[in-house]
Amino acid sequence: MAWSSAGVDRWVARSARMGATAGVTMFAAAAMLAGCSKSESPSTSATATDAAAASAPAQAAAAPVTKIKVGFSIATLNNAFFVGLKNGVERGAEKQGFDLVQTNANGDAQQQVNDTLNLLSQGVQAIVLNPIDSKAIIPAVEKANSMNVPVFMLDRGSDGGKVTSFVASDNVALGATGAKWIADQLSKRYGSPKGNVVDLIGLIGTTAATDREKGFSEEIAKYPDIKVVARQEGGFDQEKSLNAMTSILQKYPQIDAVFGANDDNTVGAEKAIDNAGRYKPLGDPGHIMVIGADGTAQALSAIRAGKQDATISQNPIGMSAKAMTFITDYEAKKDVPGNYAWPTYLIDKSNIDSDGVKQYGLWALEVKQ
Template sequence: MAWNAARFDRWTSLGAPMGAALLCVAAVLGGCSKSESPSSGSTAASDTSASGAALANAAPAASGGESGGGSGGMKKIGFSVSTLNNAFFVGLKLGVEKGSKTEGFELVQTNANGDAQQQVNDAINLLSQGVSALVLNPIDSKAIIPAVQKANQMGVPVFTLDRGADGGKVTSFVASDNVALGATGAKWIVEQMKTRYGSPKGNVVDLIGLVGTTAAADREKGFSDEIAKYPDIKVVARQEGGFDQEKSLNAMTNILQKFPQIDAVFGANDDNTVGAEKAIDNAGRYKPLGDKERILVIGADGTAQALSAIRNGKQDATISQNPIQMAAKSLSFISDYVAKKPVPENYAWPTLLIDKSNIDSDEVKKYGLWSLQVSQ
């Protein structure tokens, strides 16, 4: 199932009806750290709970054939995470582990360490271990296609998490609505420019995420489409930050040398923004809150560094996700799938804009500061 921005109107949002009926996997289909060994697996939960016992006796997956586990029911779940060098993905890992424990699944997991080919190899290795479902957090939406197709051929359902796949059959994709997230960043900048100048105008820098990921592409689409509605706001530079602090630091350093007047920066994630903030500091262009020459910075994800930077006046806002709860939701859909309940093709976890005005509010506490639960 390729991710397509035109399908956003079909996303299931938190609290909305589940929508479409369960999609079945046919027996044959034609078709933003702690290190782990890329191909090593670890067991995070056993199937000794009541739900695990129920799964052991469950009917085969909806394909009508034998499930990938070979025991007639969903028990062993394979999970491939793209990297653990970013706190967000550590949060995803934690959420998958918690979800597996709650649902009574045995979990076998691998860390691809940012290597797309290694991730394909890891996923195929997980399939060879007889997993009953495969959860993927793809490094690259195109590179992961062979692994998805292999799972399809074996009758093993695929669930993608945070990032999608551009080919093969995916049963359910759980992520934030990243197009909407990018648009939220643009709208925030527009409002700040209105406050600064009396009308929406100014110079903006767009630090794009990791090219090749659906999250980066969708956030860029949302941001670019929204900011384009305001012709007096000029995007003076668009450069890949790669969801990476060092790459974003270097990119922003070069941009600052070329453009003496910059009003705001949109970072596709908080690693991008932290890198940008360091470059602004290094260039001697940091201005305090309220100063009309301040370079405003907004990012995404809600990392601990971003929250600290907001408190310290270095960053203005972040559009927070909650990878722990998002990942646990994906595991609950696997339980629904084996129970032959409806599972949404696309499920959007809500985001929340956090700035200095609401960072300590009950609303933010209720949403959850996930990064406080993650240690690297």
């Protein structure tokens, strides 16, 4: 049987579809049925076939592995907690085999929208957002929706658009934990939950601040003899919280406790208390109790020094690495949770060196800023 050029072309096309090894097998079988041509010896034909078969695995091995391209926009890196989020995203992306493209909005909400649109223009297959402002980020989320790019929120959410999965601590519960801790401490001091409390709110416009304030306010309202003498925005910022607490201390001679929506708020408050000469050690009746959130290195040091009483720790490294596993699940068409609450852990001087805290993870010790 003679093979025309058209016949060979059809065979090549078919073998390409079936795979190189299968194609070689077909060709060998066809040659045996047709017989060898006068100008071709059996040994020559076998050698060519063997060579083609040997080259097929090498060609297959050389084929590039396509990685999932993931875009990540972080709000800022001026806070150790967000450095922890970045570290977790990077670790998670490496473990999942992603091609990660990152941007830092440096606290600028409009820049974050622009950064996200730029990531989308680069053909990312998933986008991870840590928003500065839950309303300002909506256009970026909606643009991703229109391009069928799944949106994964980390630590902070969006007030609009479709979000595939939102990974964060339960911030309402976190705020309530802070209020309950204060009530318990005031009960120990006075025999019942009563006293004057300062509430330093987080960065207004973020879901984390809104939810923590909701949890704190609803819980503290259960104790009618506890008076919240001042509510002021600390903005998740040490300097802003220092200035806010300085003014509050000048106005109120009697303050029993401070709730800081994060540990930058509490560090600022502690500096203001020191500057005003109002610091008293733990156990002193005049000690102003301070509780914050996140579990930063400064907070842990302040707890050991007796300047801060407690922190409700999160673990941004573990939290963000978990979010990256949901991208893998989504791409594999598995179900992913719309909301995933990462657990928190209350740390004070009594348990800071405990096995429980070690098992939960002192993430701040892994972060260099």
